[in-house]
Amino acid sequence: MLKKVLYIFYKDFSSELRTRYAINALIMFVIVAISVILFSIGSEKAPENIFAGMLWVVIFFSAMSGLSRTFVSEEERGTTLILSLIAHPTSILLGKLLFNLVLIFFINTIITILYYTLFNDFVIRNFEMFFYAFVLGNIGIAASSTIIAAIISKANAKGTLYPVLSFPVLLPLILMLIELTKFSVEGVQISEASAEFLVLISYDVIMITASIMVFDIIWRD
C-alpha cells in the first residue's frame, strides 16, 4: 500500500521534473500576480491587514491554476485505465495527494518569501503562529483541491469549473487562515487563537477522510 502510494508519487514527480510544465507556469503565475498587486498599490500606504488577506488571495489562485493537473493530465493522456489497473483507488488518491502537498508547499514557500521581501508593510510579529497556520492551511488546500480535481477531471469545462467548485469548499479554511495571518501580523499570542486552530485541524482531518471515502466512487467509471 505505502509502496504503491510512493510509486505513484514518484511517477508524477519524475514526469513533472522532466517537463517542469506545472512548476514553470506556476512560478510565472505567482510573479505576475504579485506584480499586479505591487503595481496596483504603488506607493500608497495600505493597512497591514490588507496584506494578510492578499497573501491568501495569491495562494488560492495559484493553487487553482496548478493543483488540478495531477488528475486532468491523466484524463488528457488517457492513462486513467492503466492507472486503475496498477493500484487500488485509495493508494492512487494518496499518491496524488502527496504530490499536490509537495507542490503546494514548494509554491507557497516561494510565494511567502517573495511576498515578505517585496512588501515592506507586511511584517509578521508572531512567526510561530504564522508557521503553524501555513502548514495546516497547505494540508487543507491540498486535500480539498485534490478531491475536487478528481471530480473536475471527468467534466467538460475543466479549467473554468475548478475554482468555481473549489472556492465554497475552501472558504472556511481561507477565512480562518486570513484571521490567523492577521493575528500573527498583530502579534497575538497562540493561546488566544485556539478556536481558529481547532477549526483548521478538524477541517484537514474531515477533508482527508472524506476524500478517501468518496474517491472510489469517482474513480470507478
Add this chain to the structure above:
Amino acid sequence: MKNNWWKFSLFLLIALVMIAGISPRIIDVPSSIWEFPLIPGLEDKAKIIFFHVPTAWLTVLAYLMAMFYGIRFLRKKDYYDDIKSVSAAALGLVFCLLATITGSVWAKFNWGSFWHWDPRETSIFILLLIYGAYFALRSALDNEEKRARLSAIYSIIAFLTTPFFIFIMPRIMIGLHPGSLEIDAASGQIAASANPVIEFKMAPNMRVVFFTSLFAFTILFFWMWNLAHRILKLEFNSQKEIS
C-alpha cells in the same frame, strides 16, 4: 375536491401566520394576545423573524435533502433519486435567494447597509455559491450517469464545509445576528456571554407564531418539491420514449 383538504388548510395556515405575524402592535407591556413586547432597537422590524428564518431553514433543509437523495442514488443507481435530488437543490436555490434578499433589505433599514459580512450573511452567501457550483457542475457533464454520480459526490464534499459556516463560525466571530459574539458598547471589548442562537426570551405568543410559520413553510416546501420532482420525472420518461 377530495384529498385537497390539506392544501386549503395550508393556505389558511400561511394566511393566518401572515396576519398574526404582521398585524399585532408592538407595546411596552403587552396585555392581550394581539400585542408583541417591544425589543429596543428592533421595534416593528422584529417581525421579520416569522418570514426570514423559515427561508434560511428551508435553504439548509433543501440542501440536506439534495444530499440524502444523492447518496441514495450512489447506493441504488435509481435515476428518480437523482431527479429528486435536483428538484430539492433547485428549490433550495430559490429559498437561498429569498433568504439573502429578505435579510439584506431588512439589514438596510436596521443596520444601515445592505451587506455587512456578518458571519451569518457570509454563510448564506456560501450556500448560494455551493448551489451555483452544483448546477455549474451538472451543466458541464453530458453523460447522464456521470452527471448524477459526480454531482452527488460534490454535494457530499460541499456539505462537509457547511457545519463550519452554520454552527461554528457564527459563534466564534463577531457579528450582528443573534448568537454571534458582540462588542460591548461600554468597554469596547468582546462581551463575555454569547447569547444563544434561538432566543427563547421570545414572548409566548410570538413563539407560537414563529413555530407555526416554520411548520407551514416546511409543508409548503415539501408540496413544491413533490410537484417539481414529478414534473421532472415526466420529462425524463418522455425523453426516453422519444430517443
